[in-house]
Amino acid sequence: MAAREPRDNRPEIIMRRSMIIGYHEAGKSINEISHLMGLSKPTVRMWIRRFEEGHVETRPRSGRPRKITPQQDAMLVNAARRAPQSTAVSLTSELQLPCHPSMSRRHLHEAGVHCYVPAVKEVLNDVMKESRLRFAQHYSNFGMDFWNTKIFTDEKCFTSVEGTRRHCWRVTNTRYDPQNIHKKVEVGGSVFHFMAGCGQRDQES
Known part of the structure; x- marks a missing residue:
């Protein structure tokens, strides 16, 4: 040929x-x-x-x-960047592309747009961000004598609501760009709290 x-x-x-x-x-x-x-x-x-x-x-x-034109190719890439957590199936359908979703995936890959598991972050407003920054700056120079007397807590949530598989179309080095982050949403369920401290344990001679 x-x-x-x-x-x-x-x-x-x-x-x-x-x-x-x-x-x-x-x-x-x-x-x-x-x-x-x-x-x-x-x-x-x-x-x-x-x-x-x-x-x-x-x-x-x-x-x-190829089955799709350069213009359709550009539309596909732009759509994936506007809605990075869309699926190849939905993008192909919404743009009415004359190809199988697997071909849409291949075109995205060729454009440097790949499918990754997105970062999951709690939604923070400006007040929360400022508060966390002040906390970090205030305690940045505290030594181990101070932290040895402190206990840290965290929590893990379990829910009966069925989770969905998360994915994100993005280029490399953009994992933490706002549009590529899966926003953490609180749902009903059980919450388990964990506590931890730092420092050395005294041992008997």
Whole structure:
């Protein structure tokens, strides 16, 4: 089968790859470029290697054309970033893409957007954040003589409400971005409290 024309040599794609090279020549590391561009490290590394080989164009490839257009591809990536905890099935259905959800997953992966288990955090307002910061700053220089007399508590909640599997579409190094965090919601159930202290236990000679 004859090789078909590359689909990713559009000006905006070449411009994005040129930005990768620009950051690289400015001395940025692969990790830094990955974070700045919202791309995976393997993708950044590949285009730097291609540049060193003498080009940043997509190589011709054999096989059948893709079922979705570049515009639909961009819509899929944007939708996953707007609603990162959506499923590939729901994204494919809502955008009415003419492909199977597994192909949508593959397109997201190629764009550097992968499915991860999201971080779970309690929802904090500005007052709570400020209070925690003041607490940490106030006690930052207290020594072990102080903490040896203190007891810490925590809790674990158990509920009969069936939990759902959580996932999140995101690029690397964005785990704790607000839109990628699964907000902790209190539900009815049993609560167990745990206590702990720090310090050394006195032993008899």
